[in-house]
Amino acid sequence: MKTLADLKKIREKAQEEMKLRGGNVRMKIVVGMGTSGIAMGAREVMKTFLEEIANRNLTDVLVTQTGEKGLSSMEPVVDVIEDGKDKITYGNMSPEKVKKVVVEHIVNGRIVSDFVVATGN
């Protein structure tokens, strides 16, 4: 390391590794991981999100989890939360659907209305 630019490069990479501890998060994906969610495959759904986001190197997207959301008949349920916008809730998710949501909604900002079960809070 010889210049401030070198330092900046290391910093950006390291910040990426620490993004879970706050900082620049554009979008948050919250997977419902209650008992019924897990029974319907919520863990697979979450893993697919994590993989897809890692593959695309989306540094400003955070995947996290919550408990039972009360939409048991539509599990697995996923919220996509973006600052200043309505919360979008997707239901009956599967790994295939996740891939589509990542490409359309997360990357290109187009909501996949076919999977949406609720909007707003």
Added chain:
Amino acid sequence: MSLKRIDLLICCGSGCISAGAIKIKERFHEVLNEKGMTNEINIIETGCMGPCDYGPVMVIYPEGIFYKKVTPEDVEEIVNDHFMKGRPVKRLMLQDDEEQAISAKKDVPFYQKQVKVALENCGYIDPESLDEYIATGGYEALGTVLTTMSPQETIELMKASGLRGRGGGGFPTHIKWQMVHDAKADQKYYICNGDEGDPGAFMDRSLLEGDPHRVLEGMMIGAYAMGASRGFFYIRAEYPLAIQRIKQAIAQAHEAGLMGDNIFGSQFCFDAEVRTGAGAFVCGEETALIHSIEGSRGNPTPKPPYPAISGLWGKPTVVNNVETLGNIPTIYRKGPEWFASMGTATSKGTKVFALTGDIRNTGLVEVPMGISLRELIFDVGGGMVGDHKFKAVQLGGPSGGCLTTEHLDVGVDYETLKEKGAMMGSGGVIVMNDQKCMVNVAKFFMDFCVDESCGKCSPCRIGLKQMYGILERITNGDGREEDIDELIRLGEAVNKLSLCGLGQTAPNPVLSTLRYFRNEYESHIRDKACNTKVCLPLIHFDIDKDKCIGCSLCARKCPVNCITGSRDEKYTIHQLDCIKCGNCQEVCPVKAVGRIPGMHPEMIAKREADKQRLASED
């Protein structure tokens, strides 16, 4: 890019480690392995998070959930409920006054009045990771200083910030730097004073353990300003983890090219090493510390010459405290105006305190200078444990003094504390409730100073011993009317005549308790009574005949058989034989045994008779 979705930060400060943090960390590894979740969860060992009383503590991101007093048995529940199902475990959270669980770390009252500068990263980053330090802006200040500022400009900026030494004296940092900068020499040295020896103080240890790179960066910025090319970390051997972490930080900085020759492509070359101290309190005094590094006995020498003129091996040397160094990188990154905007007219920035004693939230805190003692003790510290009342607070360790309820609204800064008879010291804050005997407290600190006196100069070596003798006499019930004046006379003499800071300040605890709790000394001497029931010779046990049911339990449990009686007559303690062990009080089923202030009249009479007999034999 990683698949991690949870950062689990386990506090591995010494407090939490002794409470079992390592076992918990291992248990997390086991459970996550079993469940095949190791690639989703980051387990990070951090430095001290502060609330040591609640240890082992941990924070889980992204939610920022704070758990306290976690045991290995809780780990599986945390993984199952929190990590798998997203349901944080309520019973491990802090409770507020309405017994509602407080989930997020930022909502914990302990943190709310705190402003973290030196401790910014403590408990937030992995102290063994250079990358994590860089991620928080680390080494940016050093790079900027080295590539854009001259040494004199660097000193000017320090002057504008108003930073003063955090080791106790409060000497302005920029003046030390300027003196060494102006001194002509082929070699200059920078020493980090990590010889933290006050009872109850652990600020420096926590900073060295929790964020070693910050201290190192601070040292390098200062070294550039004054033209030093070699640095020493003087850390006591009782701090093995701090030593290990700072050594590792130095090695990492070398490897990354942040240390060594031509740092950031500039002309500045710097190297540092660690020297361990044997744990003598006097080695925190800068001249003694310098002799210790040189390999001599750690004895202080007169100043002047100041170390800035003739220090280590006779070369110009700056000695800065760990916390002082910890403030430096942030001052250069955020600007001196930002730093100077906190605090009072004469004391800028923040101060780290180690809160201990009869207080709810013992631990490590950082607050803006000028905060009132009331806020520090009752808001940050959470108030007193149990139903006891606040009585006094000892600030500045064995060099400081006790303040009382009337000072609760005093703002904490160097000048105000000194004026009231205490001192900032390194930042140890020992809070005491109304069960503490102030004479006994003064005796404790005096005992410490007698032990730690290096013995070089007579006022400290002999004077402190004499003062201790008088205190012992008073707490044994042999106090004389003239003892108080004698303590003051001796204390002032030791203060004026001692060679170094240790001796000069050692009488402070006695003088300050005499100033604010003179009546306690007087009742010890005149009434032969310790009203807080601490000094054993000045209390007695007695059985209330009206309450006694004559069960004989006390008599059977008395180790010296000094209780006699019967069911009808009830029981009596023979005062002259009683050793005041307190067994009788503990075992009494009807609480008939009382611990009563004051020597028993029988005992006073016996001692009087003994005295007269001795006098007549002469």
